[in-house]
Amino acid sequence: MSGILAGKKALIFGVANERSIAWAVARELHAQGAELAFTYAGEILEKRVRPLAEGIGSTLVLPCDVTRDEEIEAVFETVGREWDGLDILIHAIAYAKKEDLSQPYVQTGREGFHTALDISSYSLVVLTRHAARLMKGRDGAVVTLTYMGSEKVVPNYNVMGVAKAALEASVRYLAYDLGPEGIRVNAISAGPVKTLAAAGIAGFRDMLRLAGERAPLKRNVEPAEIGRTAVYLVSDMGSGVTGETIHVDAGYNIMGM
């Protein structure tokens, strides 16, 4: 059957490897018939990302470090040339300095704060600005990934929690700006998933186990479940939803104890 995203064109930022949440989103979009383009950050990742992309028939695989405006401009110039427009933007990017995710938040330095907010929050604003130009008349949709460390204290999430709070507020302001153009902007607040960005986080394994034990569904969330919520949000099924943050975390965020 031709999927609910047949004929749609999606640009995906944030695939590092097959465990990336962005890759789970890509798989579900592809399963619903969307045509995909990918960006990767740094040559090292190209060797991982290109084979993954080609494996699902995508030939548009472009470099993009979101701290470099010239790389962002080059991506959207290429996408604008190769495609007649864009329907979907997926933002699944975050970064903070490792030491800022273990030392007390009060110790965060100016440079580390700027880096975390630049890559994890501001990047959504600039990518959405470029994407909106290619979404004219197409009722486009943007989805980003956030985490409940923005709403409540998750020990050690620190400056990333502040960045995610800024990201979630940005989703609302972008939704307000772009609603008149028919472009919707939403966030998925995902439960913990064992990815590259989670690897090397002290105590992550315990956090994953605890979340699974405490969540109403008594399990962790699967990447495919995040991907399917992204399909809902970017498809006509989510046509009345914008500026929203949907938790896909087995219900963990509702618990007080």
Ligand SMILES: NC(=O)c1ccc[n+]([C@@H]2O[C@H](COP(=O)([O-])OP(=O)(O)OC[C@H]3O[C@@H](n4cnc5c(N)ncnc54)[C@H](O)[C@@H]3O)[C@@H](O)[C@H]2O)c1
């Ligand atoms: N893994 C989790 O537990 C979890 C939970 C909730 C939300 N998230 C969010 O999901 C998103 C994807 O993370 P993930 O868990 O799939 O890990 P991941 O490491 O697979 O993805 C993070 C991506 O960010 C990219 N990135 C970092 N700096 C960049 C830069 N300067 N320019 C361009 N790209 C850059 C990396 O290349 C990587 O592809 C992130 O926003 C993360 O905060 C993750």
Ligand SMILES: Cc1c(CN(C)C(=O)CCc2cnc3c(c2)CCC(=O)N3)oc2ccccc12
């Ligand atoms: C959950 C959880 C995560 C996963 N998650 C939601 C994330 O958003 C991961 C974000 C992240 C951003 N920057 C970096 C890293 C992870 C690790 C490697 C690195 O050098 N920088 O990260 C945590 C950090 C501390 C506490 C909990 C968590």
